[in-house]
Amino acid sequence: KLYSIGKTLEGRDLWTMELTNQETGPGDEKPGIWIDGNTHSSEPTGTNVCLKTIWYLTSNYGKDEQVTEIMDNRVVYVLPRVNPDGAEIFLTKPYHYTSGGIPNPDFKDGEGHYEEDVNGNGYSAFMRWIDPNGDYKKSKKDPRLMIKREAEDTLERDGPFYKVLREGLFLKWKPGKEITMAPRMFLGGSNRNFPAYWAPGGLPLGGSGPFPLWEREPRAISDFWAAHPNLSGMHTYHTSGGLILREANAHPDKWFQEVGCEEDLEVYKVLGAIGEELTEYPCISIFDEFTFEDDRPFRRGCATSFFYEQLGAFVFSTELWDWPWMIGLPHFRDRGGVDFDWARLSEDEQLNELKWIDENYPEGFLDWTLFEHPQLGPVEIGGVERKYTRRNPPPGKWLEYEVDKCLMFGIRHATLLPLVRITDHKVEKVAMGVYKVSAQVANTGFMSTNVTKMAVKIKVAKPVIAEIKLPEGTELVTGHEKVNLGHLEGRSAKLLLPRVIGEDVVDKTRSSVEWVIKTEKPVEVTIEARCPRAGTDRKKVTLQ
Known part of the structure; x- marks a missing residue:
């Protein structure tokens, strides 16, 4: 069955697929699992995992014993695109940071730098311009690469130096003024607008939106769960990083024992081990290993907390696409976990990134070209195009590779539901x-x-x-x-x-x-x- 569970602010449907064998009983009489993707607008890879999950289950019924058992005795609900409004902007415009696609009314009254396709080529890349006090210089090994200048670099010996900034324009521009960041163009993004631990004040210390479930998408999903008490498992697909996130988001692992739920932690570990076997990604506690400095003490309004602590479901959030590993760096834990910093990559490591792009997705690098910026004057625009390199796998074999190794996690979880x-x-x-x-x-x-x-x-x-x-x-x-x-x-x-x-x-x-x-x-x-x-x-x- 295909039906819409709600509409977005711009009127797009939240299309959801219900997968089960209706001849063995209706879906609401079977134990159910929920799978979704593309919660964040810039993460469409999750949509592809969802779509192939639908294809896999429907195409292999009667051929594969595991699939047939799931379709006969269980029900799988799939929402391929949680955030259609934001995704539409990300997929059709040059912008990278489109949140929930909700226009920010404070944007135009703000000041500072904002992302824009300045030269009209359909991309938003980087800008570089010569400045004797710049922080960057061209790599002598590959002039396409901009590297940080050393402390003792001199203009005569090591210059010229450059300022480097994401391609864009400035609100209330004044030459010579300190560069600041403008307010976000778009608001929302769903994953911080759920009721669990939501607090006013905005991100990072509060939740998103003026109140919980203010955004239409998380409200529609929550209403669907309330109307379907057969649901007890959830897989949500994001990018990137190459890891599987499990609860608890707001507590260390010892908390499970403190509240009498130590059995849940053991089941989480069993399910997580299946995910690790399939994806080769580590399954980690969000609180213990995935709380970034600006999220401390923990994320508020987070979906995983809501679906586990308030609805009692086992929830996994898979961060697809381990880009650092693809370019030769270790997996998540071995490269430093949340302390990993792109700004600290060596010159050779950054050259490995260019090499991978050249060999696998040449469109992922835009050659530096001169352009007369309306505010900065002469600049060069180019560099790594991040949408389908650092953020998502590029279309083609690498997208298929990522989808194929991750889609079975939710399917195998479904086989372990009670019956x-x-x-x-x-x-x-x-x-x-x-x-x-x-x-x-x-x-x-x-x-x-x-x-x-x-x-x-x-x-x-x-x-x-x-x-x-x-x-x-x-x-x-x-x-x-x-x-x-x-x-x-x-x-x-x-x-x-x-x-x-x-x-x-x-x-x-x-x-x-x-x-x-x-x-x-x-x-x-x-x-x-x-x-x-x-x-x-x-x-x-x-x-x-």
Whole structure:
């Protein structure tokens, strides 16, 4: 099914695909997982992962055992583009920083430098101009490369020197005045507008927007989750860096034990290991290893906190495309983690970047060309085009390479969702017209039916219900039509320590229920076991 879950400020639909085999039951009766991409406008690679996920699941049904099992017994919801307004600007205009595509009313009244395609070639690259006090000089190994001048460089020996700035113009320009940055042209971007830890004041110490869910996109997604209690897992695809982010965003890992959710951390590690195996990217705690200096103490209004701490779902945010690794640097942890700084690359490391671009995506470097800047005078415009080098893989084989190695993470997560099944049932005649109906209900999935301990803690996980549905003319003698079986564990419950009493391992993955029914004629009754996060199963039995 394809449907829109909402509209953006500019009226674009938030198209969402529901993937399941409708012949085995509607999607809302199956455990579900959510996959999305392109939350940030400059990260369209995530859209491609989502689109190929849709293709993979639909194309391989009936051919691949894993895909067939998912489509028959689970449901996958895919929103390929969370931020259509911002993405439209990024994909059709030269701008790199388009946020949520919401025009900033304060932009025109501001002052300072802003990004713009000054020479009209369709790109926004860099500008360089000669200045005896400039911080840069041309590399002697490759004059296309601008490198930092050394402390003891002199104009006579090492010049000329240059000022280097992103291509753009200036609001309220005054020659000789200190260069400052203008206000952002666009606002929004969704991933800091969720309710969890949102605070006023704006980024970085507060959330984005005047209040939580002010932006239409996060509001639509939140409303969809509220209307679909079968959802319990989320994968959101971003760029870049080559890493997989897991909760907690606002706490160190020891917090899981402090709040009684240590089992969730163990499941996070199991799922994260699958992601690491597929992508070769490290799976890391956001708080412990991905909190940048300007985000401290932690990010506010963040999606991962909202979906785990307030909706009780397992959430992963994959930062696609490890550009530093592509040009010969180590992976995330080994290159310094959040302390890695592009400004500290050596000349040879920067030359490796140019070499990779020359060999793989020549369009990724724009030759320096003279241009008469309307405010600065004569400048040269050129340099690395960042959209499809540093930010996203270039179109073609490298985009396909990145998509193919990452799309299976969410799919394999889906196979581990809980699954309620009636594994045994029988009818016994106990007297004339009186029958005992019994059933065993089991969770055959890896995760418990509550999925996370957090979901139990915040009371969003509904229990397993066993119900017998009787036709007219029958009487329930003993038992209740609806029986609350609580939560049924999955194999994930044994990740910490086995629960052992004497020599017996306590099995809480299943539960039994029985009813005594009176009827004067043969009838068919239905046994139903259901749990929003673990699906619905039905069996029909005849009393005769």
